[in-house]
Amino acid sequence: MEFSVKSMDRACLAIVVVVSLVCGYISVSRAVKEKRLIEQENELLAKRTESLALAETRLQRLNWLLASTRSELGVLKESIPDSAKMGRLLKRLNTFVEARRVVLVSLQPLDPVPERLYTRIPLHLILQGSFVDVYRLLYDLETMGRAWVMEKMQITRPGIEQPCRVDLTASVFAR
Numbered sequence: 001m002e003f004s005v006k007s008m009d010r011a012c013l014a015i016v017v018v019v020s021l022v023c024g025y026i027s028v029s030r031a032v033k034e035k036r037l038i039e040q041e042n043e044l045l046a047k048r049t050e051s052l053a054l055a056e057t058r059l060q061r062l063n064w065l066l067a068s069t070r071s072e073l074g075v076l077k078e079s080i081p082d083s084a085k086m087g088r089l090l091k092r093l094n095t096f097v098e099a100r101r102v103v104l105v106s107l108q109p110l111d112p113v114p115e116r117l118y119t120r121i122p123l124h125l126i127l128q129g130s131f132v133d134v135y136r137l138l139y140d141l142e143t144m145g146r147a148w149v150m151e152k153m154q155i156t157r158p159g160i161e162q163p164c165r166v167d168l169t170a171s172v173f174a175r
Contacts, residue, residue: 078145086121089172092144100137102129103163110169120171122151127166131155134166147173 086109097104110122127134134155141148152169 075145085174089146092146093141096137096140096144097127100129100133100140102127102133102137105165118173118175120149120173122169122171125166125168125170127168128163129166131157131164134164138168141170149173 090107093107094104104125105128106124106126108124110124113120113122127137129137138150142150149171150168151171152167154167155164156167157164
């Protein structure tokens with residue numbers, strides 16, 4: 001069998017076409033694999049971005065909760081100070097008594113009672129004045145920003161023309 005130039009050209013042409021097709025297939029399959037990898041990475045990045053945005057939202061919420069808790073803690077620290085600060089307390093009590101036209105007959109601090117987290121300082125007060133003025137004074141004390149607990153109260157009025165007499169035991173607190 002003799003090979004002719006024509007058949008040799010055909011064989012070479014067939015080899016070139018087959019090699020081109022194989023190289024094209026290999027190139028296309030690599031490109032498809034690369035495209036799939038890029039799509040997977042993009043999906044992964046999208047999921048991570050979404051979870052990052054969710055985490056950021058949660059972090060903002062936690063920061064807001066932390067700030068509100070800090071402000072509540074500040075209010076609590078003001079209502080139960082580190083020391084009794086009795087001078088400031090008595091000065092404010094005197095201001096309220098004068099503003100409400102109530103007579104402070106007696107103020108007697110009782111022995112402090114140590115508790116687990118704070119010290120309770122009972123105060124025994126005797127007040128005289130109209131019922132409305134005494135009521136407003138008690139409201140002022142409860143809303144003054146310092147923790148007051150009214151423990152025992154007795155209101156008497158000897159006669160219709162006489163002012164009310166209030167015998168009150170209240171506690172303030174210190175840490």
